Amino acid sequence: MSKEFSKQEFKPVAADRQGEALIKLQAELDYIQNSGISPSQLREVLFQKMLDMYHVPQSHELRAQEIPTRLDDPKIKQTLNQHGFYRKSSNIIH
Numbered sequence: 814m815s816k817e818f819s820k821q822e823f824k825p826v827a828a829d830r831q832g833e834a835l836i837k838l839q840a841e842l843d844y845i846q847n848s849g850i851s852p853s854q855l856r857e858v859l860f861q862k863m864l865d866m867y868h869v870p871q872s873h874e875l876r877a878q879e880i881p882t883r884l885d886d887p888k889i890k891q892t893l894n895q896h897g898f899y900r901k902s903s904n905i906i907h
Contacts, residue, residue, distance in 0.1 A: 863889070867898040889907055 833860075845855065860880045869875055875896065881889060 867893050867900050869898050
């Protein structure tokens with residue numbers, strides 16, 4: 814039995830109302846990864862998108878800082894909040 818399965822055989826399952834959006838996002842991330850982007854480049858893109866979610870202006874000094882090695886570090890959120898940036902609450906995904 815082959816260990817390689819077609820991605821079509823096992824489609825992602827999302828049990829929320831935004832399931833299609835999550836599947837589309839995963840496909841986009843797969844495309845980016847398969848296009849030859851390095852992990853550090855991907856981390857930079859994700860960090861910039863996180864700043865977008867907190868509505869940090871493009872000209873703000875936070876965007877020029879070095880990209881943290883861990884994007885899940887709680888200090889990032891604390892720093893954003895100290896600068897007056899907050900993420901607006903969105904619908905809860907169950």
